[in-house]
Amino acid sequence: MNTNHVKVRQLAKDLRKAYPRSPREKLGGYVIAARCVDKCRAFLLNMNGEYNYWPCSLASQWFDFTGITPEQFKEVVATGATDDEVARWISEHSHVKDADEVLKWNNRLRDMRLSDMSLQAQQYLEDYIPKCVPGHRPVYVWFDVYDLEEKRL
Structure with a gap:
């Protein structure tokens, strides 16, 4: 895997000094996904501090539901993809295509x-x-x- 450090650095949060986004914040229509992006970018640059990209019990909920693997996700994030580009990629690669199923899953996680x-x-x-x-x-x-x-x- 080749990481575009320059592009990733422009988008990454230093999680040694700041928090990742809330699990409630959506990306590509999914709760948890925005937080996964923040943690993955920081991990790729060794700026993740105490945060784990993978394994992570929260992220595993999202990976299991979408059928996207942590490695696949890391590969797209490593290209320096923006949030909008990652959202499009998620839409193309998620095994879940029914918006109502995503909505129900989001609400189940929000209310767990x-x-x-x-x-x-x-x-x-x-x-x-x-x-x-x-x-x-x-x-x-x-x-x-x-x-x-x-x-x-």
């Missing part, structure tokens, strides 16, 4: 309560939340964990 998650995820978050989320802020859904920790809520 911790009690709806796998036991393994619940066990992880049981320890993670008290360490990383402000104690005076309630977590109602999974995406709240990210947005509270990253000071968007």
Whole structure:
């Protein structure tokens, strides 16, 4: 894989100093995708800090749903593709073509309560939340964990 470092650098966020986009923010019609782009660009430039591009339990939800692999996605991001170009690529390569299915999936993820998650995820978050989320802020859904920790809520 050849990375166009110049183009990627122009678009990348330094995740050692800033947060990736909220999982609620859409790209190509999908929640989570914009965050995946931010993390992938930073990873390609070794600016990902504590953020993992892959493996990532949040990203795995999106990759599993679309049928896009982390490696395929990384290859297109490495070209220096803009958000609009990545969105078009997602549209062309996602196995999900029905906009209503995407909408339902987006809303399921937006509304996912911790009690709806796998036991393994619940066990992880049981320890993670008290360490990383402000104690005076309630977590109602999974995406709240990210947005509270990253000071968007």
